[in-house]
Amino acid sequence: MEEVEKWETQFKKGLIEALVMKAVIHQGKSYGYQLLVFLTEQGLEITEGTLYPLLNRMEKNGWLTSSWDMPENGGHPKRVYEPSPSSRENLKLIFARIDHYVGVYNNLRSL
Amino acid sequence: MEEVEKWETQFKKGLIEALVMKAVIHQGKSYGYQLLVFLTEQGLEITEGTLYPLLNRMEKNGWLTSSWDMPENGGHPKRVYEPSPSSRENLKLIFARIDHYVGVYNNLRSL
């Protein structure tokens, strides 16, 4: 099963994943806590227990790459994520699918 | 945990549930196969293995009531579903939450 198909199978439990991916692309290099704050500001309620395991999965699945950022002048080590080369193209496909579902939703809603 | 809250927890894997609920309300008395055809026409790809267990769960959780329709002049017995008294009000709340998520999505999408 191909990546995007696999994603779509899980979409109904995976809206969040697309939003996180977009946030990383938007913000460039990002780390977990920063994304947590950003996404919360955007109105998405998301907890640590959801986000951190999700970021790990997304790296495992090839959506993100990560490295450790060790600040020299003090500060907490941060795990920094970046979008993988293929992720931008994949996100476009995924957004098209979400748009499809939103379209179905709007049609049904207005019946 | 209250019904709508519980729903919202599961929303990201539960968009379909709201669409099915709306379909039943829209069509009045409905049975599984009919809903399957209707929702497919509306652009929602949904399979038997998803819909039938879902309808059972929705009845168990108080969203729907069901009865068996035994056609007199031949025909297959059909399990007929109807919206429960509280379901219309609940669906309004749920649609409000979906609209919220769609809003977050649209905001992020356009960044």
Added chain:
DNA sequence: TATTAATACTTTGTTATGCAAAGCATTCCG
């Protein structure tokens, strides 16, 4: 200087979903 809040990440266990796959039974149509 204690103490608290904020920053930053991990792991475990619970509950639940979407769906492939297989099965069973009836009716309609060529």
Added chain:
DNA sequence: CGGAATGCTTTGCATAACAAAGTATTAATA
């Protein structure tokens, strides 16, 4: 007759959201 369409059920798999608890460090504040 035989296959397609109608109509519902059940099992098993992969996976997600999140509560809860834990671990550390740094900044603020009393």
